[in-house]
Amino acid sequence: MKISYHRRRKIKTRRIALRDLILRGIEEPKDLAKELNVTVPTIKRDLEALKTMSEEDFTFQTRQTSQEILDKKDTILKMLDDEEYYTENGDINISKITTELNTSRSTVMSVLNGE
Secondary structure, eight states: OOOOHHHHHHHHHHHHHHHHHHHTTOOOHHHHHHHHTOOHHHHHHHHHHHHHOOGGGGSOOOOOOHHHHHHHHHHHHHHHHSGGGBOTTSOBOHHHHHHHHTOOHHHHHHHHTTO
16 A cells, blocks of 8 residues: 555654653653554554664754755756766667656756756
8 A cells, every 4th residue: 555645744743752752761652652643553553563663763854945946957967078977879878867866857858958
């Protein structure tokens, strides 16, 4: 069953709050459920999930600033001037650019289209 983006975000937020409460010393599932306004079974499920979560799972990705986006576009434009990023047929090797910059194909295409 696929879980919607908003639901996943809500679950992640709750688990972050749960970890913070545990770090503050509240460990009883009843008390945790009361603090977070959820049921005890939900808390127990979250506690099980916390055992397998990495530190990276407790943070949200930050959006790129406009300066970072402009820098990435400048880098793509410089790559387009380099012969290394073209195939033998003279076509642009978009996949090589996307893997090297860890960016999406749509970003490279928007630069190519002058956006």
